[in-house]
Amino acid sequence: MGKxxxxxLIITLCLFLSINCKESENMNFYxxxxxxxxxxxxxxxxxxxxxxSAMLKVERHKFVPVxxxxxxxxxxxxxxxxxxxxxxxxxxxxxxELLELKGNEKVLEIGTGSGYQAAILAELCKEVYTIxxxxxxxxxxxxxxxxxxxxxxxxxxxxxxxGWKEYAPYDGIIVTCAPKDIPQPLxxxxxxxxxxxxxxxxxxxxxxxxxxxxxxxxxQSIIPVIFVPMKGEAEKIK
Ligand code: SAH
Numbered sequence: 460m461g462k463x464x465x466x467x468l469i470i471t472l473c474l475f476l477s478i479n480c481k482e483s484e485n486m487n488f489y490x491x492x493x494x495x496x497x498x499x500x501x502x503x504x505x506x507x508x509x510x511x512s513a514m515l516k517v518e519r520h521k522f523v524p525v526x527x528x529x530x531x532x533x534x535x536x537x538x539x540x541x542x543x544x545x546x547x548x549x550x551x552x553x554x555x556e557l558l559e560l561k562g563n564e565k566v567l568e569i570g571t572g573s574g575y576q577a578a579i580l581a582e583l584c585k586e587v588y589t590i591x592x593x594x595x596x597x598x599x600x601x602x603x604x605x606x607x608x609x610x611x612x613x614x615x616x617x618x619x620x621x622g623w624k625e626y627a628p629y630d631g632i633i634v635t636c637a638p639k640d641i642p643q644p645l646x647x648x649x650x651x652x653x654x655x656x657x658x659x660x661x662x663x664x665x666x667x668x669x670x671x672x673x674x675x676x677x678x679q680s681i682i683p684v685i686f687v688p689m690k691g692e693a694e695k696i697k
Contacts, residue, residue, distance in 0.1 A: 488520050491532040499534045500552045507556045513582035514552055519545075521603065522573040541593050543687055545573045546635060550684065554633055554656045557668050557681065560584045564630035567648065569619030569689070574600030576635055577612050587612040588626050590619035592690050618691035622648040629653060637664045637686040638693035646676060658686040 492515055500514060520531035523545060527537045536544040546554075555576075558566065564584040568577055571591035577600065580587045591597030594616045601614040615623060619634070620642045627648035634645070634657040641657060649655050649671045658664040666681040688694070 488518065488532070492519070495532040495534075495548055499549050503549055503553075505549070505552045505556050507559075509560070509562075509583055510552055510556045510579075513555070513579050514548065516582060517575065517578045519548065519575060521607070522575040522578070539573045539596070541596055543572055543593065543596060545575050546686070551576055551579060553681070554635075554666070555579055555583065557656050558584075558631040558633060558654055560631065565626065566631040566633065567623055567626075567629040567645075568633050568635065569622075569645070570635035570687075571597050571600045571614055572635065574604050574612075574614075576633065577614075578604060578607065578609060580633070581609045581612050584631070585611060586626075588615070588623050588629075589613070590615045590617055590623060592616070592618055620644065620689065620692035624648065632656070634658065634689070635686060636689040637684075638689040639696045641667070641669065642689075642693060646671070658684045 496511055496514055500511065505511065520528045523531045523537050524540065530537060532548070534547065534549070536547045539545050560583040562584060565586045566580050566584050568580060568587060568589040571577055571589040577587050577589045589612060591600065591614065597614055597616040604612050604614070620638070622644040628650035629648055630650050630653050632645050632649055632655040637658040637660060639659070639661060641659060645655060651671055651674065653671055655669040656666065657669065658666050664684050664686060666684045668679045668681055670677045
């Protein structure tokens with residue numbers, strides 16, 4: 460009898476400690492996210508309040524491999540396997556801010572990767588459509604986004620060069636891998652008045668903001684960037 464009581468006490472104590480440990484880990488990550496927003500994002504001029512609060516809410520450490528959890532809020536990209544990376548937090552914030560989302564938009568993302576950018580978008584617009592060419596990454600991201608409760612994100616495995624015609628046109632398109640030139644289907648699937656954010660070039664690229672105004676394509680260069688290359692059809696562009 461005595462042994463049983465001691466045994467249950469030990470189990471209760473272990474449970475209590477593990478819950479407390481999880482809570483304090485979450486608090487630490489929250490503190491790191493706040494610091495990331497102040498020092499990396501606000502400090503570099505991002506001031507869209509909706510973007511800042513989405514970046515504070517979405518738990519970036521859940522989107523990186525376990526061994527990089529402690530680095531999730533560092534000021535750099537991180538490996539996510541299959542030679543791919545989750546973008547630097549500032550770049551995610553900058554590209555998201557450039558979309559100027561108000562809440563009612565339909566957005567297409569090319570390059571789901573970890574699913575982090577898709578989660579940020581899902582906090583800020585109505586519907587997110589995201590395409591990933593590496594099946595394992597796409598499936599993992601889809602599972603995680605579902606577990607986190609996102610109901611406004613659709614993931615497709617395929618070559619994003621062709622866009623996703625079924626749900627076009629899009630108010631915003633965001634490309635997180637770099638083609639040598641802008642894929643024509645993405646321009647066609649951009650709504651009149653819509654915005655496309657895309658890194659274009661070889662090893663070094665420039666981040667472009669592309670607008671469609673009265674059917675005309677207007678390009679604006681934002682900053683130099685380094686993204687992983689776009690695979691598939693894009694590799695055929697010389
Ligand atoms: N947005 C991601 C980061 C993506 S890294 C995140 O938040 O984690 C770029 C991703 O683009 C990689 O996962 C890569 O596999 C994918 N990719 C490369 N070429 C692609 C293509 N043609 N179509 C769709 N995805 C592609």
